[in-house]
Amino acid sequence: MSDSKLEMTEFHWLMDVLQNIDVGLVVLDRDYSIKLWNGFMENHSGLRPDQAKGKNLFSLFNEIDKSWFQKKAESVFLLNVRAFTISEQRPYLFKFNNNHPITGRAEFMYQNATIIPLNNADGSTEHICLIVYDVTNSAMSKHDLLGVQSLLGSH
Amino acid sequence: MSEITALTEDERDCYQEITNVAMGQAADRLARLLNVYVVLPIPNVNIIERSEFKMTIKSLEDAPSVSAVCQGFIGAGIAGEALLIFNDLSFSDIAKLLDYESVQNSNEELEMLMDVANVLNGACIQGIGKQLDINFSQSHPVVLGQHRPISELLDDKHATWERTMAIEINYTIEDHNVNCDLLLLFTEESVHHMNRLISFLLED
Numbered sequence: 001m002s003d004s005k006l007e008m009t010e011f012h013w014l015m016d017v018l019q020n021i022d023v024g025l026v027v028l029d030r031d032y033s034i035k036l037w038n039g040f041m042e043n044h045s046g047l048r049p050d051q052a053k054g055k056n057l058f059s060l061f062n063e064i065d066k067s068w069f070q071k072k073a074e075s076v077f078l079l080n081v082r083a084f085t086i087s088e089q090r091p092y093l094f095k096f097n098n099n100h101p102i103t104g105r106a107e108f109m110y111q112n113a114t115i116i117p118l119n120n121a122d123g124s125t126e127h128i129c130l131i132v133y134d135v136t137n138s139a140m141s142k143h144d145l146l147g148v149q150s151l152l153g154s155h
Numbered sequence: 156m157s158e159i160t161a162l163t164e165d166e167r168d169c170y171q172e173i174t175n176v177a178m179g180q181a182a183d184r185l186a187r188l189l190n191v192y193v194v195l196p197i198p199n200v201n202i203i204e205r206s207e208f209k210m211t212i213k214s215l216e217d218a219p220s221v222s223a224v225c226q227g228f229i230g231a232g233i234a235g236e237a238l239l240i241f242n243d244l245s246f247s248d249i250a251k252l253l254d255y256e257s258v259q260n261s262n263e264e265l266e267m268l269m270d271v272a273n274v275l276n277g278a279c280i281q282g283i284g285k286q287l288d289i290n291f292s293q294s295h296p297v298v299l300g301q302h303r304p305i306s307e308l309l310d311d312k313h314a315t316w317e318r319t320m321a322i323e324i325n326y327t328i329e330d331h332n333v334n335c336d337l338l339l340l341f342t343e344e345s346v347h348h349m350n351r352l353i354s355f356l357l358e359d
Contacts, residue, residue: 043292102235102319102340
């Protein structure tokens, strides 16, 4: 295979990986409108990319506290550093159903999220990428552990 | 949304047929992988209430202790879980089949359990998805428990659902003492969507 052909194939692989990875990926612009919506987000939100792209994040998902999220995201835009949210701090960003709807005990999907800056060629940050992880299992284990610890402590 | 308490005859037939095709594909892959003949039963499709769930699962497998793996799947408004329950008595035979020389500790057993669960769950879910034109995303498998009585595997006190559509498939492998049950459990909401999807199939 020639180099350019290989590059094309690699590009396709990469796209496939991003589409199918079990992690949510959302690209947002300066006005918080959605620019990219991967398979994880599509499947769990029930919104197809054509229904999500171009829409404002906060108008589609009113469970996201706008001022709280903006404060976090603005630092990413300005300082060009990552920002994180963890499920202990806020159980979820998007209110999705638990990925184990039958055997699971959690009512919703616990999420960790990372916001990373996406740089332009000139180094400025016009877009950010929101990465959403499903951490329901570890959140539930922690919850159980705390329950047992408090039981032990009270005796 | 209205409650779904039962399926019509046609709907049940359709789900059975779709599962049959998916299972056939799963069995084909398994046969190639292990070089064995997989016996395909007729899948059982039912709407199950939460209160009946444990009883149903108990009736599937009367072994004193079982191991189970579950895996969530979701796509196009359809969500559910694939639950694979292994009779613990089958372990040594599965080990033989999969060429695990000797299974010595629970870690290796788990490895084996996951391998089989992956083939059966994955092929079946993707097979169903293909027929309904849905690309399901599958979550990480979760081990519900190893070597425990079946009643301890599931916690139905904290369950958040009322009823589920269950497709039960009992896999057996010819000439081997291997017996496992695959349960595909769909949420009630998903059944609404799926009924709509199969209504197109039923039209012609």
